[in-house]
Amino acid sequence: xxxxxxxxxxxxxxxxxxxxxxxxxxxxxxxxxxxxxxxxxxxxxxxxxxxxxxxxxxxxxxxxxxxxxxxxxxxxxxxxxxxxxxxxxxxxxxxxxxxxxxxxxxxxxxxxxxxxxxxxxxxxxxxxxxxxxxxxxxxxxxxxxxxxxxxxxxxxxxxxxxxxxxxxxxxxxxxxxxxxxxxxxxxxxxxxxxxxxxxxxxxxxxxxxxxxxxxxxxxxxxxxxxxxxxxxxxxxxxxxxxxxxxxxxxxxxxxxxxxxxxxxxxxxxxxxxxxxxxx
Amino acid sequence: xxxxxxxxxxxxxxxxxxxxxxxxxxxxxxxxxxxxxxxxxxxxxxxxxxxxxxxxxxxxxxxxxxxxxxxxxxxxxxxxxxxxxxxxxxxxxxxxxxxxxxxxxxxxxxxxxxxxxxxxxxxxxxxxxxxxxxxxxxxxxxxxxxxxxxxxxxxxxxxxxxxxxxxxxxxxxxxxxxxxxxxxxxxxxxxxxxxxxxxxxxxxxxxxxxxxxxxxxxxxxxxxxxxxxxxxxxxxxxxxxxxxxxxxxxxxxxxxxxxxxxxxxxxxxxxxxxxxxxxxxxxxxxxxxxxxxxxxxxxxxxxxxxxxxxxxxxxxxxxxxxxxxxxxxxxxxxxxxxxxxxxxxxxxxxxxxxxxxxxxxxxxxxxxxx
Numbered sequence: 001x002x003x004x005x006x007x008x009x010x011x012x013x014x015x016x017x018x019x020x021x022x023x024x025x026x027x028x029x030x031x032x033x034x035x036x037x038x039x040x041x042x043x044x045x046x047x048x049x050x051x052x053x054x055x056x057x058x059x060x061x062x063x064x065x066x067x068x069x070x071x072x073x074x075x076x077x078x079x080x081x082x083x084x085x086x087x088x089x090x091x092x093x094x095x096x097x098x099x100x101x102x103x104x105x106x107x108x109x110x111x112x113x114x115x116x117x118x119x120x121x122x123x124x125x126x127x128x129x130x131x132x133x134x135x136x137x138x139x140x141x142x143x144x145x146x147x148x149x150x151x152x153x154x155x156x157x158x159x160x161x162x163x164x165x166x167x168x169x170x171x172x173x174x175x176x177x178x179x180x181x182x183x184x185x186x187x188x189x190x191x192x193x194x195x196x197x198x199x200x201x202x203x204x205x206x207x208x209x210x211x212x213x214x215x216x217x218x219x220x221x222x223x224x225x226x227x228x229x230x231x232x233x234x235x236x237x238x239x240x241x242x243x244x245x246x247x248x249x250x251x252x253x254x255x256x257x258x259x260x261x262x263x264x265x266x267x268x269x270x271x272x273x274x275x276x277x278x279x
Numbered sequence: 280x281x282x283x284x285x286x287x288x289x290x291x292x293x294x295x296x297x298x299x300x301x302x303x304x305x306x307x308x309x310x311x312x313x314x315x316x317x318x319x320x321x322x323x324x325x326x327x328x329x330x331x332x333x334x335x336x337x338x339x340x341x342x343x344x345x346x347x348x349x350x351x352x353x354x355x356x357x358x359x360x361x362x363x364x365x366x367x368x369x370x371x372x373x374x375x376x377x378x379x380x381x382x383x384x385x386x387x388x389x390x391x392x393x394x395x396x397x398x399x400x401x402x403x404x405x406x407x408x409x410x411x412x413x414x415x416x417x418x419x420x421x422x423x424x425x426x427x428x429x430x431x432x433x434x435x436x437x438x439x440x441x442x443x444x445x446x447x448x449x450x451x452x453x454x455x456x457x458x459x460x461x462x463x464x465x466x467x468x469x470x471x472x473x474x475x476x477x478x479x480x481x482x483x484x485x486x487x488x489x490x491x492x493x494x495x496x497x498x499x500x501x502x503x504x505x506x507x508x509x510x511x512x513x514x515x516x517x518x519x520x521x522x523x524x525x526x527x528x529x530x531x532x533x534x535x536x537x538x539x540x541x542x543x544x545x546x547x548x549x550x551x552x553x554x555x556x557x558x559x560x561x562x563x564x565x566x567x568x569x570x571x572x573x574x575x576x577x578x579x580x581x582x583x584x585x586x587x588x589x590x591x592x593x594x595x596x597x598x599x600x601x602x603x604x605x606x607x608x609x610x611x612x613x614x615x616x617x618x619x620x621x622x623x624x625x626x627x628x629x630x631x632x633x634x635x636x637x638x639x640x641x642x643x644x645x646x647x648x649x
Binding site: 163165166168169170171172173174175176183184187188267270271273274275 | 336337338357358359360361363364365367368369371372373374375384385387388416418419420421424432433436
């Protein structure tokens with residue numbers, strides 16, 4: 001009676017295979033004892049050991065994390081300010097221009113952003129002698145410019161949803177606008193600010209295009225390192241590195257999921273509590 | 280600089296208008312409110328009542344006119360410096376603060392010790408009977424409790440004037456009635472002047488000492504609930520408050536002492552009402568009759584104003600019934616009759632398609648010039 005939807009199931013299987021077989025094969029081959037990526041030579045964890053003793057990889061990872069941390073934090077501060085300005089101050093001169101300028105990096109091809117950043121830094125070096133060398137600072141600045149817009153967008157969306165009346169209520173109760181900002185607005189939108197920071201952090205961490213334009217000698221981030229290594233042929237230690245990253249991301253997503261489930265369960269419990277106490 | 284008010288009114292609104300672009304939200308409103316009063320601004324949506332309230336709170340600046348509170352001109356005084364607090368329609372509780380922190384928020388701007396502040400919060404919690412829930416967050420309490428937190432928060436700094444924007448609109452009917460009386464008792468205990476914005480005429484009638492009926496940005500009438508209901512100044516007010524049957528009429532003359540004769544085609548003849556010297560003979564007016572001011576009977580009643588009709592419709596509500604009587608002229612008149620006797624359908628005053636008589640006292644008819 002119940003006909004198995006064979007077609008649907010096979011489409012589903014194919015779709016999942018398309019997504020996950022490459023990642024899975026990468027994970028499996030990271031435990032390959034053979035030097036050749038495509039030939040299975042028995043189980044081994046030697047590439048993981050090789051990875052940890054490879055100072056180049058460790059240095060690249062630390063640089064990437066440093067850039068991501070600094071650029072995400074500054075982008076979050078600037079992006080939040082822009083988001084608040086766009087939502088709360090509906091009438092100021094050049095608002096349309098400002099909103100266009102803020103969101104332009106979202107649709108600008110990365111290559112363009114990268115090239116223009118490079119030219120800008122070169123010109124700047126000519127005019128004022130800074131930056132003499134490209135590296136950590138120039139990469140961080142470029143990352144701030146293009147990850148800020150993501151924070152702005154998230155903060156803007158959250159602010160548009162929030163009830164303007166709570167800010168008016170705080171003002172009505174005696175708080176000046178800047179007090180309202182710190183007492184009410186920022187705490188209320190803090191989850192959006194946090195997710196904006198996380199997004200900016202991730203984007204910075206895995207960026208290749210803009211980084212390769214704004215980097216200089218001796219400043220190799222992890223994605224740049226992987227990219228340059230792969231150009232010389234895929235080695236199993238890259239597989240090991242990628243597997244570690246998948247593990248890291250997987251644990252992160254799982255953790256976030258558990259926290260969200262807990263929050264939802266607590267919200268339901270709270271609602272029931274409210275209902276009972278309302279009787 | 281702050282000249283004292285020439286009259287003793289606590290709040291004076293003088294010729295206040297507000298224009299948004301080309302839209303005039305409030306037109307030349309002049310009102311005075313006494314200290315300790317519950318004053319309602321009543322009107323449909325878009326009548327300007329909320330804009331007027333927001334101008335009192337300082338969120339909007341009047342395009343014209345002045346507002347005096349306790350003799351002080353409020354022009355240029357920002358919301359955070361006004362001794363006026365507002366209870367928002369959405370309650371606008373701070374979601375990241377507990378009930379206690381919400382109520383105490385405004386107090387951080389007062390010069391008082393920690394102990395005094397805690398004491399004030401405790402008093403407020405007692406006032407709205409929420410002490411057991413002091414540590415809950417707004418999403419952990421019910422709608423009625425949120426409303427009380429909003430009230431306590433607005434009262435905590437002991438404002439001179441409390442503005443309430445649709446205070447009961449978000450509550451269900453049963454809770455609304457209970458809360459209405461709570462609001463009134465809290466107002467009496469605190470002595471704070473309340474200004475209530477509402478679209479609900481019943482709410483305005485029960486809560487208020489006085490009501491201003493607003494329409495399209497203008498105040499149409501100001502008076503006590505009784506005045507507004509029994510002596511409406513215009514057809515708009517008459518039909519906005521309660522239900523009413525209005526009919527075209529002309530003044531036919533004065534045949535008896537203190538009486539005025541009205542020719543009402545819809546009623547099929549001449550009726551007598553109380554004389555109002557402001558109307559001239561021959562003038563066209565409107566006769567308005569409230570459903571409960573009409574009597575219904577099977578036999579012709581004595582007296583001048585008796586009209587025959589047919590029961591067209593009947594709605595039984597238990598304690599009373601609403602009849603719709605068709606007159607020979609084709610007009611429909613609504614009559615409210617209290618069901619005094621207990622019994623089945625047979626004991627009712629009238630039934631569908633019964634021939635009945637309507638009558639009303641000359642003093643209970645409303646005659647309107649516009």
